[in-house]
Amino acid sequence: MTAKAAGKTPRVDWSWLEAFQSVAEHGSLSAAARASGLSQPTLSRHISALEQTLGVTLFDRTSQGLVLAPAGLGLVEHANTMLSAANRFALHAEGQTQAIEGSVRITASDVVSAYLLPTLVAKMQTEEPRIQVEIVSSDRTGNLLQREADIALRMYQPTQQDVIAKKLGTLNIGLFASKEYIAKHGEPDTLNDFSAHRLVGYDTNHQMIEGYQHAGIRLTQNDFNVRCDNQIVTWELCKAGCGIGVMQLCVGQACDEVCALLQGQTVATLPVWLTAHAELRTSARISRVYEFISEHFVVDSRD
Amino acid sequence: MTAKAAGKTPRVDWSWLEAFQSVAEHGSLSAAARASGLSQPTLSRHISALEQTLGVTLFDRTSQGLVLAPAGLGLVEHANTMLSAANRFALHAEGQTQAIEGSVRITASDVVSAYLLPTLVAKMQTEEPRIQVEIVSSDRTGNLLQREADIALRMYQPTQQDVIAKKLGTLNIGLFASKEYIAKHGEPDTLNDFSAHRLVGYDTNHQMIEGYQHAGIRLTQNDFNVRCDNQIVTWELCKAGCGIGVMQLCVGQACDEVCALLQGQTVATLPVWLTAHAELRTSARISRVYEFISEHFVVDSRD
DNA sequence: ATCTAGCTTTTCATTTTTGAATAGATCAAA
DNA sequence: TTTGATCTATTCAAAAATGAAAAGCTAGAT
Incomplete structure (x- = not known):
């Protein structure tokens, strides 16, 4: 009894493709599971389902992860295209949110997060009590596209495209x-x-x-x-x-x-750049936070 | 209690995006359900989940279906990009199949299906007993990209891109x-x-x-x-x-x-064109059927 | 005014999917 | 060689998703 029976072609669930993309990118079921919030067995089954449905071996199983099999190699390109489109979808959708309530994630360096943001956030809370703020304190270059944060305070001019950026001044x-x-x-x-x-x-x-x-x-x-x-x-x-x-x-x-x-x-001196994804400018609450930081962030010189 | 609680942004399941795309294209849950092989309630819930997660109203519910709300309008483009990539994924994957067994779908006009294909298929069955053939008899322009068929016999020069085509002759x-x-x-x-x-x-x-x-x-x-x-x-x-x-x-x-x-x-005179998606040429069994038809299809004049 | 057709949503029993725990396997280091 | 870390696949109880059926709703026809 072969996996792929005759007759109707079974449906390919997009979730499976999501799993494929994630596993291909992270190199193992475990890593992909950690990154995606699903469990490793779930991803394992999604990959199996995809392979069975397509009748192709997508990955070679090794003891340190899953590596793309020849047949899967050419597919990762299309899966990445899907991921990119999905990201844009989410960004555009977030931009459509007109609700002023909700949370906004701000990423900044450890020092800025610890010594400069707290008073600013406190001030903002009194003016906009319905906006919840989450600070992602990290020195690594958080990728706005991957939605690690909605707004980023950077100490360098952002190179990423699709982001809007504004120099607040220098520290x-x-x-x-x-x-x-x-x-x-x-x-x-x-x-x-x-x-x-x-x-x-x-x-x-x-x-x-x-x-x-x-x-x-x-x-x-x-x-x-x-x-x-x-x-x-x-x-x-x-x-x-x-x-x-x-x-x-x-x-x-x-x-x-x-x-x-x-x-x-x-x-x-360090330049201070305020950045956000362009799509997000139409979101009421993110826009509000963006403007607020822009006005109230304390720098040594504005230019 | 609002739908979108504070804290972590919930995951957006790609299945939901698939549902969004399908409903946006077909105009109603019912139509999308018929087309996708899922049930109405399932699609309804997928859409709801997506809307709740994004905090946006994607569709306006009317008594004759779901029409895109303003917020959803700009999203359909990205969803379609995903669909297109998913189709390419599936096509490319199908092309990787090296198994000679399995089924191949051929679409042709009613007349060709009824009066010209049967003898050809019978002959092919004796030579390639492991290949199952499914004939999609239809005069409308089946879209190869949507996988209504793997191979199409057309009475006109195909205009679709990404397909390979070969003129078999004229009837x-x-x-x-x-x-x-x-x-x-x-x-x-x-x-x-x-x-x-x-x-x-x-x-x-x-x-x-x-x-x-x-x-x-x-x-x-x-x-x-x-x-x-x-x-x-x-x-x-x-x-x-x-x-x-x-x-x-x-x-x-x-x-x-x-x-x-x-x-x-x-x-x-009618020209006869044999067409298939380019990706499929690397599939052993589809390629075999393609060649077989190319050699054995009876036309009045080859040119 | 009533009816019908078509749609969405809700309900609920059933099926499927999920994740924690486990087992098995492989590699690197002690 | 043994230990430990890290991976995948399996097991199984619990949770979630699913579809059939029913209920509710609206537009258009009788």
């Missing part, structure tokens, strides 16, 4: 050390003095190193005594006296435990 | 009348004599009228005494002595009850 970066640290190690007077000091910085994010370089300070990963890929933890380390750290001036200057070095000189 | 059309009719009414000698005779022909298909005109016979719908939109019934009417009818010469001449008029003169 000035300064150097800080805790009072305790300065009392013990003294304060560097010029940029060249830094090599004798302890630095606290990032593990992974190279942007900051480039920032230092731009300010005339040549550094490598090794010049950082304590490294951590979480910017907030880094800042707390700095406050605790572990060394010299970088921070947005407006944040650092509001902090009692630390002093700005070099007389609060700006050693680097 | 000559002649005029026939039953012996009984001729005994009673005599046989017309020239083309101009026809106005005094009874004609049997189509109700809807204007192609035939144009065919007559091309042969120098000017006719209108009213010149046909007996009309029927089924070509086979028309031919049976002709054989029963109701009047003069048209038929492929090779078919009419094999028929004892009738005589060819005008000494078997060809009054029109």
Whole structure:
């Protein structure tokens, strides 16, 4: 008894194609399951159903996942086309929402999320109590298209197409050390003095190193005594006296435990971009949040 | 309690989008249900789920169906893109099938299906017993893309893109009348004599009228005494002595009850095109059937 | 005014699908 | 070799989706 009996061609459920796309992209049933919110057995069955219906082996099963079989190779292109269209569908639909209530997701860097957004969100809550805000704190480049967030605050000019973007201004970066640290190690007077000091910085994010370089300070990963890929933890380390750290001036200057070095000189600037998907501009509540952030986000200089 | 609660955005199931596309295209749940093989309630719920998840009214419910609401209007484009991609997916997948067994659907006109294909199919069955053949007898332009058939025999050059096509030759059309009719009414000698005779022909298909005109016979719908939109019934009417009818010469001449008029003169020719979707050429069994028809289909002249 | 035809939605018993848990398999590292 | 991590496929009880039938609704015809 063969899988594909004679007679009517069974229906191909689009859910199966969704499963195919996801598994093809993530490389395993488990990974796809984690990403899609379905369970691994479910995806397994969807793939099986698709294979049986089409009478083709789509994936080769290995012990570390499912890899596309020759027959499936040419199909991924069409599945991706479907995914893209589905994304556009969802975006366009979201844009149609006229309800002012509901939640809006904002993504921003850890520091912005922790030190700049809270007061802004609090202010917004009083003006727009029906809008719920969800902050996706992440330094990685969240893909707006994949709807990780509705609105993104970025420290660089967005390259993605289909997004609208607006430069809110720039944030000035300064150097800080805790009072305790300065009392013990003294304060560097010029940029060249830094090599004798302890630095606290990032593990992974190279942007900051480039920032230092731009300010005339040549550094490598090794010049950082304590490294951590979480910017907030880094800042707390700095406050605790572990060394010299970088921070947005407006944040650092509001902090009692630390002093700005070099007389609060700006050693680097970061542009601040507000971005959202173009389709979303017609959504009442997202548009409202967009405008609100645009007006109330505090930057060192608007331009 | 609003439908869309705060927190996580619920997943949009691609099945819902499939339902959306189908309902948007067919104009009602019932029609979409008939077309898709699902039931009305199921589609109704899919649409509802989609609307609830998106928080948008996609359709306005009327007593004669669902019409796209303003918010849904812009979405149909993306849904259609998905459908198109899904169709391509299925076609490409079908092309990957290397199994020689399975069924192949051939669509052709009523006459070709009834009088020309049977012997051909019988011959093919002896050579390829594992291939099951399904004949979709229909005069309307079956859309290959929608998989009404895998292979189509057409009486005109196909315009659809993405199909491969091959002209098999031409079929000559002649005029026939039953012996009984001729005994009673005599046989017309020239083309101009026809106005005094009874004609049997189509109700809807204007192609035939144009065919007559091309042969120098000017006719209108009213010149046909007996009309029927089924070509086979028309031919049976002709054989029963109701009047003069048209038929492929090779078919009419094999028929004892009738005589060819005008000494078997060809009054029109029809091209015969064999077509299939390009993706399907790589499917072993469809390719086999394609070649078989190409070699064995009997036409009056190959060119 | 009533009736009919066609549509959607609701109800409810049934079937199907789902996911947690489990078993089995493979690879990498200790 | 053994252990541990990571994968897929299977099992089975629970949850969800499904379709037949019924109810409700509207437009158009009688």
